[in-house]
Amino acid sequence: MTRESHVEEKHPRAESIKLREKMTRGVEKNVTALAGLLAHGRGEAFDYILGEETTAPGMRAITAAAATLLLADHAVLSVNGNVAALCPEEFVELSNISGAKLEVNIFHRLPGREEAIEKVLREAGAEEVLGVGEDASARIDEIYSDRRRVDPEGIFKADVVFVPLEDGDRTEGLMRMGKKVITVDLNPMSRTAQYATVTIVDNVVRAMPLLISEVERLRGEDVEELR
Template sequence: MVKIPKSHPRYWSLYYREKIIEGMEKGITAKAGLIAHGRGEAFDYLIGEKTIPPAEEAMKAAVAKLLLAEHPVISVNGNVAALVPKETVELAKALGAKLEVNLFYRTEERVKKIAEVLYEHGAEEVLGINPTKFIPGLESERAKVDERGIWKADVVVVPLEDGDRTEALVKMGKFVITVDLNPLSRSARMADITIVDNIIRAYPRMIELAKEMKSWDKERLQDVLKSYDNSKVLSDVLIHIRDRLTRLASEGVWRKERLD
């Protein structure tokens, strides 16, 4: 991994780019994952590279739903394993959720390597190595799921996801939560709860929320969900981007960004 000086103004952005590259070199991340990461970075620029209020609202609703779930599952792909393996394991433990590897560019070697990474960061069980079921309506490798995990789940977290699987899971009757920096993607629009934020910010915050909300009673958690509207949240994200770009255009991009 290339050493990046911490004094570099884009240190964290470059650091996580290198983590994705390192993941590819280790056989964890697919080549297409590099493209997906770059696309996400572009949308992160648009929202201001910070967690915005609509994302915070979505995270709170997501954690409430996961704490109420009977069989919550967090899906893991190559980019997730490269960027936030420790946080993924911690989040699963905080929520009492299972972990399952699910890949579009699936090879048995990649699945095992991702599972190894999760075990190295404290996972007690990783599903998806020997899938026994197939998601109806999917022809890709993503259709392969574990009957003890995603197949059985009532709530599934599918971060950095392909829209076709999100749609297929919704058709199966699953409640789907996604983390996606693109508010216009099919995943974002098809999911029940969409967290428009960078996963490197979202997962640590969701861990904090899970620890805080775990003591809440069922009624309080349900109240959070009753007041949540995913369509409005996505609209609020687009309004945030619109207003931010309008402000930058009027104030001057160079000067404003330098001050930020």
């Protein structure tokens, strides 16, 4: 067992149990909403179908996502509670190597949640976190939930938005605004997966390190090659 987990490394479901424990700790820290636990469980079921590994189509989508981020004029990585609980370090690293900004955007805006997510990101090394509190002063009328509140310097003016583990209505709203949307979703039949510009059907904890590697690999390529 590790200090962060109650599961033995030899347990056949050790990795998935560790992720569940991260999610549970996220709820305890006011980072993850209770509804996020349900969404995680649903995604885990789809991951079983994938064989809990990154597929060849998933890898091609990761390459396309990396190129899309590098071609963007103003890319933003949208962070919700599940992402903050599962892989904050990877999001900060992707922000650093791609130049994309980090913005907190959540469905359940319970007291203190945005600040709790910001704290997790800053502890992971983020120097700038958009969309917290009064900074989320712009409004996207195409979205019909609290996710409509965004930072005017972030998602509002972004041309590319990375929205993993996302609600379909926001993906549709962002697309209607003419933005390119990249998502990671284990359910290929979800509205998010169906409507996004680039859909990575994979577990976000597997996809993020691969996406970081692809951005690093492609950074030196000519614009025409990336297109």
